Every structure is written in C-alpha cells, then in structure tokens.
Amino acid sequence: MDASAYERIFYPRRLAVIGASDNILKFGGMFLHTIKSHGYEGEIFPVNPKGGTIQGLKAYATIEDVPGLVDLAVLTVPAEQTPAMAEACGRKGVAGIEALTAGFREVGPAGAALEQELLAICHKHGMRLIGPNGFGVYSPTVGLTLMPGVDFSRRPGPVGFISQSGGGACDAAYLGRSRGVYYSVMVSIGNGTDIESAELLRYFAADDRTKIVGMYLEGVRDGREFFDALRLCASVKPVVVLKGGLSDQGERGTVGHTGSLAGTRAGWDAAIASAGATPAADMPDLVDCLMAFQCLPGFTGGGAGVLAGGGLRCVESLDWASEFGFAVPPVSEATTEAVRKLLPPAGSRPGNPVDLANPVMSPKVIVPAMRALAEEPQINFLVLYQMLFYLLNEMRRMGGLKVEYHLEIAEAAREVRARLGKPLALVLPEVCSDPELWEVERGRAEARHHYVANGIPCFDSSRSAFSVLRRVADYYRP
Amino acid sequence: MDASAYERIFYPRRLAVIGASDNILKFGGMFLHTIKSHGYEGEIFPVNPKGGTIQGLKAYATIEDVPGLVDLAVLTVPAEQTPAMAEACGRKGVAGIEALTAGFREVGPAGAALEQELLAICHKHGMRLIGPNGFGVYSPTVGLTLMPGVDFSRRPGPVGFISQSGGGACDAAYLGRSRGVYYSVMVSIGNGTDIESAELLRYFAADDRTKIVGMYLEGVRDGREFFDALRLCASVKPVVVLKGGLSDQGERGTVGHTGSLAGTRAGWDAAIASAGATPAADMPDLVDCLMAFQCLPGFTGGGAGVLAGGGLRCVESLDWASEFGFAVPPVSEATTEAVRKLLPPAGSRPGNPVDLANPVMSPKVIVPAMRALAEEPQINFLVLYQMLFYLLNEMRRMGGLKVEYHLEIAEAAREVRARLGKPLALVLPEVCSDPELWEVERGRAEARHHYVANGIPCFDSSRSAFSVLRRVADYYRP
Structure with missing residues (x-):
C-alpha cells in the first residue's frame, strides 16, 4: 500500500459513519457521539438509509451519496450487513473501512466465512480493512477516536501503538495521558483480518511521526513474518511489547509453525529481546517504558x-x-x-x-x-x-x-x-x-x-x- | 522484661517530653506539637529547666518534679545531654526512654561511647531504651505518635511493625492508612541499642493485640538470635519482612558472623522464607502483604x-x-x-x-x-x-x-x-x-x-x- 493510503486511513479528513443513529444508546449513535464529543477536526458524514439529519449532521442514505472523497468509513452495522456496506465503500473509493462490531471468526464458522467475504470485497476494491471486532483508530492529530474514550488526550506525540485488545488500547491511551505519553496513532486491530501487527510494525518503522512503538500482542498470524517485522522496526526505533496469553491455562495464538515460543514469560521476553525489542510486564509497565523512551x-x-x-x-x-x-x-x-x-x-x-x-x-x-x-x-x-x-x-x-x-x-x-x-x-x-x-x-x-x-x-x-x-x-x- | 513494662512503653498513659519548647521549629517543640495535634489520650508533661507553661501545658524543670508515675519519656535534647536526662528518668522510675536525636554511634567513636553510656544508665535503673536515632513509637490505641505524622490513622489494628528506618515507618503508616491496614503498635528502633528486632519479634509473638507483624530490616545485631526470633514469631503469626541493603554497593549490616546471608535479594528471600516468614520487595509490596494477611x-x-x-x-x-x-x-x-x-x-x-x-x-x-x-x-x-x-x-x-x-x-x-x-x-x-x-x-x-x-x-x-x-x-x- 502506498503511504498516502495509510495517511487517509490513520489521519482521515473525511469520515463516514455507516449505521449512524440519533440514539446514542445504539452502537452507531454512540460512536458518532464519541467522535463529535472528542472534537474530530475533519468532516463527518453519517450514513443511514433514512437520510435526514443525525445528531445535527446531514445524513446520507448510502455512502455513494456523499459528495467528494471519503477517506475512512466506520461500519457500526451488525456483522451480516457489513459485506453490502463494504461493497458500497469500495465503489465509492474509500481508502479504508473499519468494522467495529463483533460477530466474525471469534463466534465460529459462519462468522469466519463472513469475515473472509468482507476481506475479499476489500481486496477486490483495493480497500483496506481494520478489524473486524476492534476499536479501530485513535488519532490525536485529527482529533479522532473511534475508541470509547472521549477523554483521551488531544495532543499528538511520538508513540505509535498497536493493540490486539480494544480495552487494552483504551487503558494505554488513558495511562499515557496520566503519564505524559502521547501518541501519533493508535490502532486496535481486532481480529486483524487485513491490517495486522506485522504490517503495522513495518508502517511505523517508516513513519516519521512515530519515534517509538508500543504494542499489546496476543497471537500472531505468522511467526516468521512477525519477528522479521519486529526486528526491522526495532532496528530503527524502540518497540515495547507486552505479550498476553503466556500461560498453559490461557488461550493463545501460535507463534510460527512450531508453537515453540508460545511458552513462558521468560521465553517470550527473551524472544522479544532477541528481535531487538523491549519486553513489558503489564500495561502500566509498558506505558512507563514508552515514557522513558520518550524522555530519554x-x-x-x-x-x-x-x-x-x-x-x-x-x-x-x-x-x-x-x-x-x-x-x-x-x-x-x-x-x-x-x-x-x-x-x-x-x-x-x-x-x-x-x-x-x-x-x-x-x-x-x-x-x-x-x-x-x-x-x-x-x-x-x-x-x-x-x-x-x-x-x-x-x-x-x-x-x-x-x-x-x-x-x-x-x-x-x-x-x-x-x-x-x-x-x-x-x-x-x-x-x-x-x-x-x-x-x-x-x-x-x-x-x-x-x-x-x-x-x-x-x-x-x-x-x-x-x-x-x-x-x-x-x-x-x- | 515483664509484660507490664512493655505495656507502659508502647501504650503509655503518662508521657514526658524532655526538652519541650514553645518554638515548634525546635525539635522538642515540634514533637510536643505533633503529639498534641495527633490527639494523644494520656497526660503529657513537658520538661524544661525554665518550667512555666509550654504549648499550654504546665512544664516541669526536671522529670523528678512531675507528680506521680511517668511511663515513657521522650528525650528531644542534643545527644550529649541525654545521659544526664536518662539518669533523672531512671531515678524517677520511668519504664522506658526514647532518644529521638541523632549523634550517637552513627557519627563515630565519640557518639558510640555516648550511646554505651546511655545504655549503661538504662541497665542500672532497669529502664528500657528505644533508639537512639529513631522515631520511636506510633501507638494508635492511645493516640500517640512520636513519628512526624500527624495524619496517621487513629484506628488501632492487628499489625505490629518494626522498622530500622524512621522514614520507612512513616511510609508504612501512611500506606497502611490508604490501604486500610491498621497497626497495634509501630516501633522505629533507630540504632536499636537496647530494644531491637529480635526482642520485638518475641514481644509481638506473644502479644494478643498483634495478629500480623511487618518489618523493615537493614542489619541485625546477631544473626542466630534474629533468625531464632523470626522463626518463633512466624510459627505463631505471619511476619512480612522487607530487607534493605542487599547490594554489593550498599552499606549493610552483617548477618550472623559469616556474612553469608548478606547477599542477593533471592538469597535473603529464601532465608526469610526458610524461617517461615514472608519476604516483601518494597514498602508498597510489604503493605499489600499486610493487607492480604489482615483480610485473608x-x-x-x-x-x-x-x-x-x-x-x-x-x-x-x-x-x-x-x-x-x-x-x-x-x-x-x-x-x-x-x-x-x-x-x-x-x-x-x-x-x-x-x-x-x-x-x-x-x-x-x-x-x-x-x-x-x-x-x-x-x-x-x-x-x-x-x-x-x-x-x-x-x-x-x-x-x-x-x-x-x-x-x-x-x-x-x-x-x-x-x-x-x-x-x-x-x-x-x-x-x-x-x-x-x-x-x-x-x-x-x-x-x-x-x-x-x-x-x-x-x-x-x-x-x-x-x-x-x-x-x-x-x-x-x-
């Protein structure tokens, strides 16, 4: 993907909220409300078949009705409706879509099939997918948060963040706020169906805004690919990694094909360190490391x-x-x-x-x-x-x-x-x-x-x- | 020492402050002010050669002029004046004295001689010495603190505490307050010339008010004696020990005659555990352990x-x-x-x-x-x-x-x-x-x-x- 596509996704100027609602107790209403409350600086286009006005903004029946470019579209609709919406986004030339809802591979075979369908639509249109089943992007430069954190800091900073947990991303954002750690962009990748850890490590390695990378990791899609990207990124800037799911008791992703790294904390710490990255013990420790790298x-x-x-x-x-x-x-x-x-x-x-x-x-x-x-x-x-x-x-x-x-x-x-x-x-x-x-x-x-x-x-x-x-x-x- | 002497020292009903002053910037003025502010429930007798009234209380020229019994006398006078004051306390039948000031063995041979002189006077009169060079006693049951902590909790509780650091005792008292951990009595032993760790462990082992013991330890006078007392106390109630001075870089007390235990954190942790006690990593961790023993x-x-x-x-x-x-x-x-x-x-x-x-x-x-x-x-x-x-x-x-x-x-x-x-x-x-x-x-x-x-x-x-x-x-x- 060329850099301008990342730019449009992580620092969108024109944002569509598909499934937007006036009812802030509904998913699409809550996210639109959060985006507005946080003070997003770009243009927001609510999309809802009913059209009209939603939360004081002109709404469109379909994304294709929105005049001009749309950089990022947030899909707050139920999982089964996402393929149709993605298809429309693809036709519109949206750079990226973010699917916030759960209901994909984490719920079983039918969800997995839906997830693959969504991915195929994105591939067909050259459009990127964030999620599904994640909180997406927090981007202080443009005042955007799709995470449920209206009190996140509005100040951008040098830390890029990747999280396989939406809640973990929120914790890191708030802990950062209290510790004076600021973010370039934070991406909660959810199921990581398209954009995932290894790609984001390569992106952050090349990103001038990002001087330090933090990540919360559970599993990886491909161990070799992940460690290559980790080593690459750590060779040019500090990367602090918190690995969750270390116990025999817990569910965990496999690393590489052998699963040999899916062991103890000490084993993972050593593997992370051998890639030139920095291991963290828990979320406050991770944010302390980011603070220290930021200061020193x-x-x-x-x-x-x-x-x-x-x-x-x-x-x-x-x-x-x-x-x-x-x-x-x-x-x-x-x-x-x-x-x-x-x-x-x-x-x-x-x-x-x-x-x-x-x-x-x-x-x-x-x-x-x-x-x-x-x-x-x-x-x-x-x-x-x-x-x-x-x-x-x-x-x-x-x-x-x-x-x-x-x-x-x-x-x-x-x-x-x-x-x-x-x-x-x-x-x-x-x-x-x-x-x-x-x-x-x-x-x-x-x-x-x-x-x-x-x-x-x-x-x-x-x-x-x-x-x-x-x-x-x-x-x-x- | 029979139990009633400990009772008089740790839960004094009649307290003398020797070197008391109206000027709260002076040592004797500050301590008297703290004792009053904290709300000590017993009687306070300021002692100062000038007599008169000090901080609103009738003052006495010497401790022997105080009518009736005195349980505990706090010596806030400079080190070189302490032997004469201790002598008068001994004649008066005071159960214990606490020497707050520094200027004893920690400053060299002359101080060490003074410390021995003070100890000999106590021995002669069958009187006990706390300190010198410590903060002495915090005893919520009688509302007494000699430590500079007017905001310590007034609520007594199940934890007996021994500290070789006055500041450490204050930290533990405040951390306890914020974590709902309450103390029977806390003793900052300073140089531990007379009353020290091993004796206090034996005291707490037998003390019905105390269900759990916490301690901050730097060195011990006699390793065998200390570990025997630790094992005894831990056999009847939990004892949580924070050992300071573990590094090759730091000054540290010797343990036993061989110094073989004066090593790493892991070594000390193992020694503490083998005595049946519980090691702690730092002061917040120590207080967390006390909280958990208190609750569970x-x-x-x-x-x-x-x-x-x-x-x-x-x-x-x-x-x-x-x-x-x-x-x-x-x-x-x-x-x-x-x-x-x-x-x-x-x-x-x-x-x-x-x-x-x-x-x-x-x-x-x-x-x-x-x-x-x-x-x-x-x-x-x-x-x-x-x-x-x-x-x-x-x-x-x-x-x-x-x-x-x-x-x-x-x-x-x-x-x-x-x-x-x-x-x-x-x-x-x-x-x-x-x-x-x-x-x-x-x-x-x-x-x-x-x-x-x-x-x-x-x-x-x-x-x-x-x-x-x-x-x-x-x-x-x-």
Whole structure:
C-alpha cells in the first residue's frame, strides 16, 4: 500500500459513519457521539438509509451519496450487513473501512466465512480493512477516536501503538495521558483480518511521526513474518511489547509453525529481546517504558548519581540499581565536601547516594547537589527521589497546596542535561491515597506532568525506575 | 522484661517530653506539637529547666518534679545531654526512654561511647531504651505518635511493625492508612541499642493485640538470635519482612558472623522464607502483604474463579495466576450456561475466567456470576477486576460521582465467604490519574477502603494480586 493510503486511513479528513443513529444508546449513535464529543477536526458524514439529519449532521442514505472523497468509513452495522456496506465503500473509493462490531471468526464458522467475504470485497476494491471486532483508530492529530474514550488526550506525540485488545488500547491511551505519553496513532486491530501487527510494525518503522512503538500482542498470524517485522522496526526505533496469553491455562495464538515460543514469560521476553525489542510486564509497565523512551532517547545508563531524602530511600536506590545492573559510583572527596556544605547537619549524608535528610528537601539544596554530582565523570545520569506526599500534605494542612518545587528542579535538570548530557529520572512514590487526603494526589499528578513534559521520566517506585531504565539502556547499548 | 513494662512503653498513659519548647521549629517543640495535634489520650508533661507553661501545658524543670508515675519519656535534647536526662528518668522510675536525636554511634567513636553510656544508665535503673536515632513509637490505641505524622490513622489494628528506618515507618503508616491496614503498635528502633528486632519479634509473638507483624530490616545485631526470633514469631503469626541493603554497593549490616546471608535479594528471600516468614520487595509490596494477611487469615489458595471485563483482563489473569502457581480451573457446563444467561451477548464469554464484556459491569451481573463460580468445588477463591476509572469518569462527565457498586459487591462477597468459605480479592488498577481527572482517583480510594474494611484485599495490578496471594497461601500451607 502506498503511504498516502495509510495517511487517509490513520489521519482521515473525511469520515463516514455507516449505521449512524440519533440514539446514542445504539452502537452507531454512540460512536458518532464519541467522535463529535472528542472534537474530530475533519468532516463527518453519517450514513443511514433514512437520510435526514443525525445528531445535527446531514445524513446520507448510502455512502455513494456523499459528495467528494471519503477517506475512512466506520461500519457500526451488525456483522451480516457489513459485506453490502463494504461493497458500497469500495465503489465509492474509500481508502479504508473499519468494522467495529463483533460477530466474525471469534463466534465460529459462519462468522469466519463472513469475515473472509468482507476481506475479499476489500481486496477486490483495493480497500483496506481494520478489524473486524476492534476499536479501530485513535488519532490525536485529527482529533479522532473511534475508541470509547472521549477523554483521551488531544495532543499528538511520538508513540505509535498497536493493540490486539480494544480495552487494552483504551487503558494505554488513558495511562499515557496520566503519564505524559502521547501518541501519533493508535490502532486496535481486532481480529486483524487485513491490517495486522506485522504490517503495522513495518508502517511505523517508516513513519516519521512515530519515534517509538508500543504494542499489546496476543497471537500472531505468522511467526516468521512477525519477528522479521519486529526486528526491522526495532532496528530503527524502540518497540515495547507486552505479550498476553503466556500461560498453559490461557488461550493463545501460535507463534510460527512450531508453537515453540508460545511458552513462558521468560521465553517470550527473551524472544522479544532477541528481535531487538523491549519486553513489558503489564500495561502500566509498558506505558512507563514508552515514557522513558520518550524522555530519554539514546540513554545508555551506566553510573547513577542518586539524591534521596532518608536512609531507606538511599538503601533502596542502591539495592534496585544493583538488581538492574547500574552502578551508584562513589564520588570525589571534593564533591562530597561541596555537597556536605549544602546539607543540614542532622540526618544527612553526602556522597553517592546523597541522603538529603528530608523526603522533600528544598530545591535550594537539591539543585546545587544535582549539579555537583553531574560533574563527576563516572556519573551518567541522575535519579532523584521525591516523597511529594509529605510536602503536599503539610501544605494542605497549612491551607494551600501550591508547590512549585518541580518547576525549579525541572529547569535545573534541563540545564544539566544540555550542558553535560546527563539526564534526570524521578521516583515519585505514592505514599498515601486516602479519600480524606485525596487532594494531595493531584499535586503529585501535576508534578509528574511537568517533569515528563520536560524530558524527566517519573516512576512510582525505585523498582520500576531501575527496571525500566535498564531496558532503555539495553536498547541503546552499542 | 515483664509484660507490664512493655505495656507502659508502647501504650503509655503518662508521657514526658524532655526538652519541650514553645518554638515548634525546635525539635522538642515540634514533637510536643505533633503529639498534641495527633490527639494523644494520656497526660503529657513537658520538661524544661525554665518550667512555666509550654504549648499550654504546665512544664516541669526536671522529670523528678512531675507528680506521680511517668511511663515513657521522650528525650528531644542534643545527644550529649541525654545521659544526664536518662539518669533523672531512671531515678524517677520511668519504664522506658526514647532518644529521638541523632549523634550517637552513627557519627563515630565519640557518639558510640555516648550511646554505651546511655545504655549503661538504662541497665542500672532497669529502664528500657528505644533508639537512639529513631522515631520511636506510633501507638494508635492511645493516640500517640512520636513519628512526624500527624495524619496517621487513629484506628488501632492487628499489625505490629518494626522498622530500622524512621522514614520507612512513616511510609508504612501512611500506606497502611490508604490501604486500610491498621497497626497495634509501630516501633522505629533507630540504632536499636537496647530494644531491637529480635526482642520485638518475641514481644509481638506473644502479644494478643498483634495478629500480623511487618518489618523493615537493614542489619541485625546477631544473626542466630534474629533468625531464632523470626522463626518463633512466624510459627505463631505471619511476619512480612522487607530487607534493605542487599547490594554489593550498599552499606549493610552483617548477618550472623559469616556474612553469608548478606547477599542477593533471592538469597535473603529464601532465608526469610526458610524461617517461615514472608519476604516483601518494597514498602508498597510489604503493605499489600499486610493487607492480604489482615483480610485473608488462613488463605491457602488453590483454584481461582476470575471475573473480569474485557479480553485483556482475562488473558492477564490467566498469565499471572499461572506465573504464581494458581489454577484458573474450568467450570461445569451447567455453570457456564447459567453465567452465559447473565451476560450481555456481545463481547462477553462465560466459563473461567468470566469475560464480563465491560470493564465496569453492574453488580446485577457480577453478583450472581460470583455466586455461580463460588459453588464450583474446584474454585477456592474469587478474583474480580474492576476498572473503576471508566465508570467513575463517565459518572463525573454526567455530573455525579456517587457510585455504590462496591457496597453491593462487598455484601455479596461477605455472604459467599460466610456460606462457602471462599473469599474475594479485587484488582482495582489505576488507569488514569491525570490532574484534570483527579476526582476519579478519590472514587477508587473510597471503594478500596470499603472493600478492605469488608475483608476484601484490593490490589493495583494483577501481578501484585497473584504475587501477594501466593505468599499468603504459602504461609498457611499445611
């Protein structure tokens, strides 16, 4: 397929909703409502035999009645009606159709036959099929979501996403929103009858908008084809893969012809890694990896300079850095002394890690200490622990939650990175999300947004920080 | 030490604060202020050579001037003044003193000598020492916290806690509050010069208030003594241990005389398990374990009946159940058919797991499906996934966040457990904690509180659910 066809399907300017309805409790009504609510920027053409006006838009009895080009047509009609509608779309010259409904091969032989019929119609017309039985496309550039997520972010970003689960795609979209991870386009492929994982990996490999790829994978159509595409894509940009269906108990797709890879998590992780891609453990871990790749292109790790308030956090940083193969190297006597002068005398300790004594030390101390550590040649990146809860809760008690520590720290981190090439990662643990203290969580979420927007990945725990950083460093290792 | 001395120290009715001050920026002022703010229920006697009134309370020039018994005295004075103060406490017949300040063996030989002097004074008077260099006692029964946490829960509970980190104890207290885990008494032992881990394990083993023990451990004074006490305590109640300082990079205490255990996480986990205790990976994981032990006494696991909305959640449950050695056994045709009748036709699947089609299916469907699964003899417990975010966010958009699904589900779970002895665990993942959607997080926190209060542990992820349940089942395995 030439690139312009992909462009028309993933960034459609003119969209038809076949089976559109005024009733938003009906499938076709709900999807049209979602598309409008989310603020799709292109033109929408409702199609319904009754014509007239649907949800305030002029409706057409058939797609062939729509004036001019249609890029993408969404079929919200029952499965058995899709071949006829696809046929009309083909005659119209639509670039792609998306069949949202279930009722195809996943329900048995009759559904499988219907699915093949649909595919044959698409082939005949040179038209592409997304799905069936998937949520289709979320495309922030044009403000389109066919997924049931009216609160997805409208901001486009560098991550292309492929999902064999519609719900999983929604989770990834929302998790991304909360973690500052933004998408170029997200495709929920459903049954993957036509457009599926391997093709999308090749598409994303060549797509300039997409710098990082994430995917949720259950089965693959052809193991060799999939791994070739995975290797190709991972050779030019990071690809993070969450594989579901690893257990003997679960149903799973076969990989290749032997099924030999359809085994344990460790086996799959190894296979993914050997293709040059990055394995993820679950959806939050996947999105954490995407965030880290988004913030830290080219990160190769090595020695961490750690700043943390309190002995436990320092011990923990050493433990998890070790566990994931990072050094927390000693620093020079001069640096140690310089940092000592910044710290309060009680409960602090200079060196590496720097014990800041207090879980929420002021940037007046943190910033010069960060700068001093970053000057050490054996330190390649910085990790800062901030237990924002303690600060925010204290502020809440004193009547005002306004905290701008993160502005100063992010600014200093940017300066250090620009000058020395040494990035910062944050550990911002959840300490207490009690209903009575819930406002405090908002402060943490705000700080996280600011940090990530400034290229500083934020993790919920030390374990996830070093685990994710390890995988990023492994990807970029020469 | 006889039990009444512990009682006086951990549940003091009459408390002296030595070095108390009106200035809450000073150490002695801050601690007195915290104790008052938290709502300590006993009598407080500020001690300061100036006498007069401090923070509205009558102050005494020396502790010996206080009329009547004093159970516990908190020394907030600088390290070098502690021996004289301890001497006066000994003469007064105080049961225990707690030295909050640093400046002892952790700062070098002079500090170590001071620490030994303090210990000798305590021994001479038959008085016990907590610390120095620790946060001491948090005791919800009497409303006391010496830790800087005025928002700790006031509710006592079944968990005794020992920490070699003051900050770690605070984290555990707050994490417990947000997860519905409550404490009998929490002791931050600091340098552990007198009262330390092994003694506290023996104390908690015999303590009727304490049904479960949690601990954060860095080093131990005597490896044999520690492991004997750990084995003893774990033989009568669950003990969950988080070991910090596992890396070659970190400073760590030695275990026994050989240091042979001072190795990897896996090595320590094995040693802890061989003592019959339960290893934890980090503080949130530790508190999750405490929550699960609190909710599920006697849980031995076996076969899980899983209910989840969406294919990904079903696949994930099978994967993580397998990974941690649980079965998700098939159910009878009759049960499958009964559940099928409850479900919406599109996107659902009966069996085990039950795919509820929708991440937030109504209790009208969930409750009878739970009951049907629980009747199957090969199912020993239930796991329900609720992606509350999707429901709560929809409610928020529609103008009202009131959701009471958890009330119905918790009630049904209680009935199933009472009738069939089969408990429920919840997976309540964070989907999106965006600043703009932050109210939604509150709904999740409220649901979690309600569930845990009804004996239903709630986990953030499938991985943590099955990982924690595995350890609980291992503890109770005959």
